[in-house]
Amino acid sequence: MIFVVALCARIRGAAPEAHATNSFQTAQSAQQTPAQQQKPPPSAPQTKAPQTPAPLNPQTPPQAVLPPQQPAETLRTVVIDPGHGGGDTGARGPSGVEEKDVVMDFARVVGDSLRAQGFTVVMTRIADVDPSLDDRATVANAQKDAIFISLHVGSVGPLGTMRTYTYLYPSAVAPADIPIAGTGAVGGPNARAQVSVPANFVPWREAQKPFLGQSRKLGDLIQLELSQKFKGSPEISWSAPVAVLRSVEAPAVAVEISSVALDPQKLQDLGGDLADAIARAVQAYKSIYPPGGQ
Amino acid sequence: MTRQMQIIVICVMAAALAGLLSLRTLHRRVRQLAPARTTEEQERREVIAPPISTPTDVTTSAQLFWISPAATDQLAPVTVQLPLSADPAQRAKQLINELIANPPTPAQRTLPPGATLLDFYLLPNGQAVADFSDELSTEMPSGILSEWLAVSSIVDTLGVNVPQISELKILVHGHEIETLSGHIDMSDFFDVRPPAPAPALPITK
Numbered sequence: 001m002i003f004v005v006a007l008c009a010r011i012r013g014a015a016p017e018a019h020a021t022n023s024f025q026t027a028q029s030a031q032q033t034p035a036q037q038q039k040p041p042p043s044a045p046q047t048k049a050p051q052t053p054a055p056l057n058p059q060t061p062p063q064a065v066l067p068p069q070q071p072a073e074t075l076r077t078v079v080i081d082p083g084h085g086g087g088d089t090g091a092r093g094p095s096g097v098e099e100k101d102v103v104m105d106f107a108r109v110v111g112d113s114l115r116a117q118g119f120t121v122v123m124t125r126i127a128d129v130d131p132s133l134d135d136r137a138t139v140a141n142a143q144k145d146a147i148f149i150s151l152h153v154g155s156v157g158p159l160g161t162m163r164t165y166t167y168l169y170p171s172a173v174a175p176a177d178i179p180i181a182g183t184g185a186v187g188g189p190n191a192r193a194q195v196s197v198p199a200n201f202v203p204w205r206e207a208q209k210p211f212l213g214q215s216r217k218l219g220d221l222i223q224l225e226l227s228q229k230f231k232g233s234p235e236i237s238w239s240a241p242v243a244v245l246r247s248v249e250a251p252a253v254a255v256e257i258s259s260v261a262l263d264p265q266k267l268q269d270l271g272g273d274l275a276d277a278i279a280r281a282v283q284a285y286k287s288i289y290p291p292g293g294q
Numbered sequence: 295m296t297r298q299m300q301i302i303v304i305c306v307m308a309a310a311l312a313g314l315l316s317l318r319t320l321h322r323r324v325r326q327l328a329p330a331r332t333t334e335e336q337e338r339r340e341v342i343a344p345p346i347s348t349p350t351d352v353t354t355s356a357q358l359f360w361i362s363p364a365a366t367d368q369l370a371p372v373t374v375q376l377p378l379s380a381d382p383a384q385r386a387k388q389l390i391n392e393l394i395a396n397p398p399t400p401a402q403r404t405l406p407p408g409a410t411l412l413d414f415y416l417l418p419n420g421q422a423v424a425d426f427s428d429e430l431s432t433e434m435p436s437g438i439l440s441e442w443l444a445v446s447s448i449v450d451t452l453g454v455n456v457p458q459i460s461e462l463k464i465l466v467h468g469h470e471i472e473t474l475s476g477h478i479d480m481s482d483f484f485d486v487r488p489p490a491p492a493p494a495l496p497i498t499k
Binding site: 083084088090091092099133152153154155156157158161163165169170171205234240241242243244246254256258259 | 440478
């Protein structure tokens, strides 16, 4: 239901100064940063416990994720979200290839390309586990001056083509228009809870709304690069209600490759060009990235 | 071996050879005689989702949206002649059942063949609720594109043919689901409006 069940801080903690070559961060570790502890609670809906493993380098001192003294105003961090994982295999091809494994490989290659460009890369998962959609958004929302890219491999579509999606919210129905039968009150399936909300809070499920314009710019840049490398791909990004993007408080896109029906080797071979296209697009986006990302 | 035995052995071998040669033809004929899979599905559907007939049914030209044969990442309208009710909720049921049961080709299918529309409700304010069986989710090919094409085929078809509907909520066995099959957010109502003129893209930008 759409009643607001949780709120997230609009003003986020500063970006963790993660190590450039070992910048994996998990939902759990993100939630425990000092920056996060300073957020007005509650900041996330009730979700299952994060299942992501500990950071790759447990020796990283806590100081490594302290917020910088001066807020950064340039794009520094790219959160990469390999879709699915664990018991959720995602799409499964006739050859037995599973989306969760392919996107993990793609995420590593894309991450390497972005690090080579000087970006800090944060992954929502680094092993075969399945963080919830909210856990993935939580990882992204713990970063400052970041963008979010979710990677997927679909079941349909022309083979070897790729599409970039931004979130599509439905037209909101005015809550006052929908009476609740027998109560004299108003509400309804689309009604938002009427609660007093501090000015610096946004509803968890509407966190992407202020970033839609920037998400489209990022999506179009990525899709333009993809269309040049993968023939048959559209030249602009599309909009669809891709669930994982909804609560991300940053420019956010999902890239889907068509499809698991490809020969596994051919599918794997797409990774290099995919990484190159995304790295070029993110570098281009950096030049138009506004302070605060909105 | 006597001459008589030799003749018998030769005859048996010839018969065996002829039998082997005819096996392929026989197999093909048996397959032709067997009922086609689509027919089985249709028979099953006639049991679990019998055709909806109302006193106000009139055979009408309706536009239904399936995957385009020319571009498999898009939807395209197909005009079909259907007996459709004057009652908008019944009309919506008839259209969704047709979407599931009779795509022009298997490659143009957007909704799982095993999915069944359990019920359909329409409120006076234009909000509608479609309640499907589990198969809508469990048999849906996973992916952003496949799931969005599925939702869009329902929404676009209702948008063109049932103007009384402005929003649609999709449930599975009466329950809200987080995603259709891992990707598309199902927690909200979907806007229902006639899609943009051809080419009918499934995604609005």
